[in-house]
Amino acid sequence: MNRFIGFIKKEFYHILRDRRSLFILFGMPIVQVMLFGFAITNEINNVDIAILDHSKDVNTKEIINKIATSKYFSIKGFISHEDEIESTFKKGKIKAVLNFEKDFGKNLVTQKKATVQILTDATDPNTANTISNYVGSILQNYQQELNKGLNMPYQIVPKTRMVFNPELKSVYMFVPGVMTIILMLVSAMMTSISITKEKELGTMEILLVSPLNPIQVIVGKVVPYILLSIINAAVIILLSIFVFKMPVQGSLFLLGAESTLFIVNALSLGILISTISSTQQTAMMISLMGLMLPVILLSGFIFPISSMPLPLQLISNIIPAKWFIMILKGIMLKGVGLAYVWKETLILIGMTIFFIALSVKKYKIRLE
Structure with a gap:
């Protein structure tokens, strides 16, 4: 019995000395609970919207102020003509536009x-459906305030139009997301075990004595x-078009170029993981656990x-998948060109260069 208790103590000491085991036991559950607790929400907060006010009367100003003071929306601009609506949406920042009819206040009083x-x-x-419901609720609340003590109540009629996806097909959201996840995880996992496999098979020595420099390897x-x-x-794009009837409003060439850029980004991230991992098992674990949840x-x-807390919003900026999903939705659903997605493209290029440079540096360190 004493031997058995001693064996158990030894196992405890072994686990406590192993930082990776401690992280898996205590770190990962905490990280997962925090991510799921704060990231998974059906609510909206601080959604950027724009206003098109043809009337500019007291009533529209009161409604705009009521929307602006709510925690759900942030008014980021006023547009002057309906022709600006589509270009406003294509920029990707504005998620909704409120279009007040001409003589809004006058119609409310006379009609x-x-x-x-x-x-x-x-x-x-x-998100579009949630935004529509929240705006409708604010309008209904304003209407109730106006109708207090009135025999003939005023009626504010909201008319909703879903831009780029009028039928609210969920496949329009899932195809870009699933494509991103597949390319990220498959590409990263395939390369994450490449160098670690060389180490485990003992063929790293061949690379050490070869005339190839680190960047060439x-x-x-x-x-x-x-x-x-x-x-x-x-294959994914063809399945999306012909099986799921996913439209591609923009350039197929640009879509292919952006997809290739993201693939290179994911592969370079996989190479970085492989250079810092000592075994294939470690590389696979980092690829799955370190990439799947954030993506x-x-x-x-x-x-x-x-709608996420500010720290998670900041962290999301270093997730390459975020920028690629924005590019995919812009090209496939909105039909935008490079002029609208140049910033996201430059961010992906910058991340790719960073991953490759860091991989080369880590490779040098390990081989010296």
Whole structure:
């Protein structure tokens, strides 16, 4: 019995000395609870909206002020003409536009009825529907305040239009997200075990004595997987178009170029993981646990980033999948060109260069 108790103590000491085991036991559950607790929400907060006010009377100003003072919306601009609505949405920041009809206040008094149009970016149908409901609730509350003590009540009629996805098809949201997850995880996992496999098989010595410099080894590891992942991306896009009837409003060439850029980004991240991992098992664990949760929760694929706490919003900026999903939705659903997605493209290019440079540096350190 004493031997058995001693064996148990030894196992406790072994676990407590192993930082990786402690992180898996205590760190990962805490991280997962925090991420799921704060990131998963169906509510909206500080959603950016724009106003098109044809009337500019007392009533519209009161409604705008009521919306601005709520925690749900942040008014980011006023547009002057309906022709600006589409370009405003294509920029990707504004999620809704409130369009007040001409003579809104006058119609409310004379006809007891006035109309406001709620236009939402329905590339994310769940968020668009939630925004419409929240705006409708604020309008209804304002209407009730106006009708206190009146025999003939005023009626504010909200008319909702879902832009880019009028039928609110959920596939419009899931296809870009699933494509991003597949390309990120498959590409990163394929490359994350490449260098660690060389170490475990004992073939690293061959690379050490070869005339290839670190950058050539890194690029050589990535190139075959780039070609295979491009084929993977092409299959996903074809399935999206012909099976799920996902439209591609923009340039197929630009879509292909951006997909290739993201593939290179994911592969370079996988190479970085492989250079800092000592075994294939460690590399696989980092790829799965370190990439899957952030990609799903912090990329804006399912849950709106604007509704998350500020620290998570800041962290989301270093998730490459966030920027690629924005690019995919812009090209496929909004039909935008490079002029609208240049910032996201530059961010992905910068991340890719950073991952490759860091991989080369880590590779040098380990081989010296």
